[in-house]
Amino acid sequence: MLMQPVIDRLAIANALTALVSLGLFRNEPARRVIAWDQVAAQPAIFVRKLGEHHQRKQDYRLRQVTLEFELWIYVNSQGLDPDQAGSDALDLIMGTPASPGLETVFMTPDDPQRGTLTLGGLVQHCWIEGTVHYDNGDIDNQAKMTVPVLVLCP
Numbered sequence: 001m002l003m004q005p006v007i008d009r010l011a012i013a014n015a016l017t018a019l020v021s022l023g024l025f026r027n028e029p030a031r032r033v034i035a036w037d038q039v040a041a042q043p044a045i046f047v048r049k050l051g052e053h054h055q056r057k058q059d060y061r062l063r064q065v066t067l068e069f070e071l072w073i074y075v076n077s078q079g080l081d082p083d084q085a086g087s088d089a090l091d092l093i094m095g096t097p098a099s100p101g102l103e104t105v106f107m108t109p110d111d112p113q114r115g116t117l118t119l120g121g122l123v124q125h126c127w128i129e130g131t132v133h134y135d136n137g138d139i140d141n142q143a144k145m146t147v148p149v150l151v152l153c154p
Contacts, residue, residue, distance in 0.1 A: 086138065
């Protein structure tokens with residue numbers, strides 16, 4: 001009988017958390033989300049696991065597992081130029097041509113031969129996929145963003 005390795009979910013979550021500690025954030029990336037008004041050091045990032053998707057392959061013995069994560073990002077927009085939207089600060093975290101950010105991190109393979117981001121060989125691939133949600137913070141000066149991340153396990 002063909003056996004697949006057991007997925008080390010904790011090691012994967014920790015590797016993803018380490019990946020997003022870019023130096024853009026004032027907090028140590030954490031895996032437990034805290035309410036924005038309890039986070040003094042901003043911009044801040046949190047890595048939250050949402051779930052898993054299991055799919056059987058053709059011969060029903062092999063499976064494909066995709067872990068679903070969400071990055072929560074907070075930026076206090078108080079003190080920004082009054083004409084600047086909080087989303088502008090969030091856009092800088094996602095990245096611009098002049099200032100690489102999260103998008104660049106997820107588009108840079110650590111396995112150049114295959115062109116994939118493997119979190120140091122723990123997974124087949126890791127990428128941003130889905131809708132990135134913004135709250136500009138226009139009313140409360142607290143910009144927030146969630147970024148969906150998928151991780152394809154071996």
